[in-house]
Amino acid sequence: MRPSSGLSVEVSMSRDPQILVLGAGPAGAATAIGLRRMGYAVTLVSDWRRFDAVEGVSQRVLDGLRHAGLGLALGVATVAAARQVQWNGERMQMNQEFLLDRARFDRALREDLLCAGVNVIHGRVRELTQDGRYQAQLDDGQVLHGDFLVEARGRQAPLPASRLRGPETVSLLNLWQSTARGAPASAVESLDDGWAWMARLADGRCYWQITLDASAASLPGKAALGEYCAARRRQSAGVAQLFDAQALEPAQVHARSSTAILAGACAGADWLRVGDAAMAVDPLSGNGIFQSLSSALQAPVVINTLLRRPERSALAQRFHQQRVEQLFLRFARTGRDFYRLEQRHADAGFWVPRQRWPDDQAMHQAANWQAVRVERRPVLREGWVDEAEVVVTADQPLGVWHLQGVELAPVVRALQAGSGLVEALADKPEQAHAMVRRWLLEQGYR
Incomplete structure (x- = not known):
């Protein structure tokens, strides 16, 4: 359930408002810790990630984690890796990126939350209702209450009908354990029908993710995805350079949507969307954690205003909404410009819509x-x-x-x-x- 922008709760000033945060990713954690710094009582509920993953992040993500007070999470985000880029027929050695083990990172986020005094509950929300206060019923039957709701469940958050979607995109993440050891490294390469990102950790864990057009990709059924991806890796020059022969065999596969989505309304008098629940970007357009933090760092001040100075409610909602929309368009145009750099496949089905979306407006306007x-x-x-x-x-x-x-x-x-x-x-x-x-x-x- 997504709360309607028309719903409103009057919080009694005889007690402190209780804030309920759904989701313990970077956006939910940053919002919850920011609210605790302001003295609010915060309960956060989140389920554990159900598969292993690794992400490449930039220095600006590390700076954002530090600013958000996520020190323990920052401590596990410092594995630097050399990065190769094979794009438009050219091979380049780019500046390094930091490889983030999401399982360790997510555990560190929860430790940061507990250290900040956030009440963290492990569970999955089955139903969300509002009757004077918000009520979140969990799978185990537990019911949580809150006067204010922060929706931070990422792409799993229910979406309103008034949403903006980019070209439908799917990513297939493959992971396997290699016996080989070596310095951490990562690479990205363009393909005729999409692109692939790959990484190797020092302990031999290997990750390869291919991103394709969801409507045009001729994908086999779930049981055959492992062999399909292995066949794609056998054709890849980047795979041959980064991995050993084990990469050519079928591996564990997780399919997930990576379509760029703007949720529409992202703020109400007693609720707020942050992170991927507000805007989820194409993985090529910028690091997902950075965009999550970008929308979440402002959230505590917006919520503080909505709760304590309701006469400024419309102003606070407008501030959050406008900045989420501008961030989304900035990331979308960044992704579009990256796609436009690939000219060998400019007329191919995957590349055409992504080189035109969301518009033709330049990233930076001429001075006037x-x-x-x-x-x-x-x-x-x-x-x-x-x-x-x-x-x-x-x-x-x-x-x-x-x-x-x-x-x-x-x-x-x-x-x-x-x-x-x-x-x-x-x-x-x-x-x-x-x-x-x-x-x-x-x-x-x-």
Whole structure:
């Protein structure tokens, strides 16, 4: 069940509101810990991941984990691996990525939650209802209650009808244990009908995932998937370089959807969607953990505002919704541009829709000083969603409030009113002048 944006609960101020978080992935964990830092009572319910997996993450994911207070999870995310890229007929040695053992990572997330004082319950939600308060009935019959609901169950979260979907995509993850040992490594390669990502850990665990068009792929039945994937690996130059002969044999397979999805409404007066439950991106467009953290780090402040300052409810909901939508489009366009780099198969069935979706708008818009304007928009200020004057530019449609503490709206207003640059910066710290000048030049000011 997805709570309707029309549902509302009045939380009695005679007691502290109880917050119920569904899902203990990075988004649910970051939201729960952020709320505990604010003093809220948080109960989190989550089922364990049902298969082994590994993910490649970037340095920005490690920075996000640190910022979210997920120190133990960060501690298991430091296995650096050399990365090879074979794309558009070219082979490149890219900068390293960090290989993340999801089983260890998920256990560390739960330890972080417990250390923060979050009430963590292992279980699967069978039914979610609302009668004054939210009620989550688990498979074991236990019933959990909450005044506020955070939906963080990722792609397993029920989706509303008003959702935006990219090209239907499926990923087949294969895993096996090799007797060979070696330095961790990973690679990605483009194929005529999709692409593959692969990784080898130091202990011999091996992972290979192929991503295909769900509607066009001629996939066999479940029982034959292992041999199908093995046959694909036998044709792969990347597999031959990264793995030993064991990679050519059938392995354990897990099929999962990797379609890019924007959930539609992501915020209500007493509920919020975060992480993949709000927006799930194509795996080529960016690391899933990074996008999960991107939407979750703002969530505690949004929830704090919804609960404690209901007069700002509409403003807080708009803040969360707009940023989720902009993040989704940014990741979608990033993926589109990666797909466009593959020109050998530009006319093939897998590649055509992905090189055109979600639109043709460039990732970065050309600077245009004449289009720069000052508007009042929602911002985060001292633990609340507030409203302030921000500078809206072609490349920053949500607006820029300040640069390292220097508010930009007064400077832009002064320049647009005819003041010179020296005059516009007169009341700003001298050490910030060069920084603001650079930013103005980037917006086309002359």
